[in-house]
Amino acid sequence: MARTTITTQVAIMGAGPAGLMLSHLLAKQGIESVVVEIRSRQQIHETVRAGILEHGTVNLLVDSGVSDRVLREGDRHDGIELRFNGESHRINFKELVGESVWLYPQTDVFADLAARREADGGDVRYSVTDTTVHDLEGKPKVWFSDAEGHDVEVEADFIVGADGSRSRCRFQVPEANRKWYFHEYPFAWFGILAEAPRSADELIYANSDNGFALISQRTETVQRMYFQCDPHENVAEWDDERIWSEFRRRVNGNGFELKEGPVLEKMVLPFRSFVHTPMRHGNLFLAGDAAHTVPPTGAKGLNLAIHDVKVLFEGLDSFYSSGSTATLDSYSDRALDRVWKAQHFSYWMTSMLHTVPGADDFDRARQLGELHSVVGSEHGKAYLAESYTGWPTSR
Numbered sequence: 001m002a003r004t005t006i007t008t009q010v011a012i013m014g015a016g017p018a019g020l021m022l023s024h025l026l027a028k029q030g031i032e033s034v035v036v037e038i039r040s041r042q043q044i045h046e047t048v049r050a051g052i053l054e055h056g057t058v059n060l061l062v063d064s065g066v067s068d069r070v071l072r073e074g075d076r077h078d079g080i081e082l083r084f085n086g087e088s089h090r091i092n093f094k095e096l097v098g099e100s101v102w103l104y105p106q107t108d109v110f111a112d113l114a115a116r117r118e119a120d121g122g123d124v125r126y127s128v129t130d131t132t133v134h135d136l137e138g139k140p141k142v143w144f145s146d147a148e149g150h151d152v153e154v155e156a157d158f159i160v161g162a163d164g165s166r167s168r169c170r171f172q173v174p175e176a177n178r179k180w181y182f183h184e185y186p187f188a189w190f191g192i193l194a195e196a197p198r199s200a201d202e203l204i205y206a207n208s209d210n211g212f213a214l215i216s217q218r219t220e221t222v223q224r225m226y227f228q229c230d231p232h233e234n235v236a237e238w239d240d241e242r243i244w245s246e247f248r249r250r251v252n253g254n255g256f257e258l259k260e261g262p263v264l265e266k267m268v269l270p271f272r273s274f275v276h277t278p279m280r281h282g283n284l285f286l287a288g289d290a291a292h293t294v295p296p297t298g299a300k301g302l303n304l305a306i307h308d309v310k311v312l313f314e315g316l317d318s319f320y321s322s323g324s325t326a327t328l329d330s331y332s333d334r335a336l337d338r339v340w341k342a343q344h345f346s347y348w349m350t351s352m353l354h355t356v357p358g359a360d361d362f363d364r365a366r367q368l369g370e371l372h373s374v375v376g377s378e379h380g381k382a383y384l385a386e387s388y389t390g391w392p393t394s395r
């Protein structure tokens, strides 16, 4: 059967938050896009991901008209707790830097974006197969088979690879034209969803002799928590009692006790830092996890993706309104400026809070010295607060 050709301005690979947000921002300026996604809408919606939004991410969702549900149903958090040596130390974001973050799971961000694109008549093709991209240095094209099995060609001015951490787009950049940076960590996170009341109103990042744990929340009755584990840990070997006893060893003490309940879901989350540079090749632009992944300790993954597309949108908007490529040409540098700040912050939080297998007494005592130097100093706490709540958009 012949391939049907569609012509558009921007072809976007991936209907995660980055792809949908970009498509939404472009549509508001009258710039056409087609979004192509191999997963079904249901599959993306059911993916359990992180939950912290920087104030800049919240502002973009609300001000660009995606939805204000985050303000109504999300929880504003004015701080976090760092817990070590059995004691909690609050980092008061509001007091330190005048900002907050919102606990609002990525699955809700996706639902809001998908609903907005649908209501606005956006062209989003879920459940496609056999995607390939062509002619990146000329007039780029995307080929795919749609959900009904029809072969389609999308011809565009630009292709945006927002196709996630397993991006196929980034492999289209010739090796000579890219540099990949990797950092592996000797641990992973064991994540659970549990049916239990909240144990705290804010997130608790806990360092202990027995390893790291993070206490987060989802609803009044469902909680999200993680503990540091071996990257090869097998979830099948962990029943509820074993899971809870691991949490107890890491966070309970001095009057604090986690509220426990049935474990609804358990998973091992891989941990690594990755950056692809530059984030552009010819008429292909990479955005979000396709170009970079960070360990989850800094809660930066989704926020970086949204920052990328905000900056990319400014470049595309400027190109279509003035014909000038200057802003578009600065995309990679501007996006990477924030990516490397976030890489450092995520690495720093990770190394400060996790125990490294084989660490000796010196390593452990030095780590406690580091934690004390942060919580004992207004400047130390302010650095953490500024990074966690999010830097201004890169110039």
Ligand code: PHB
Residues within 6 Å of the ligand: 049, 050, 051, 052, 203, 214, 216, 217, 224, 296, 297, 298, 299
């Ligand atoms: C979450 O709620 O899933 C979450 C929160 C903060 C993180 C990572 C994950 O740093």
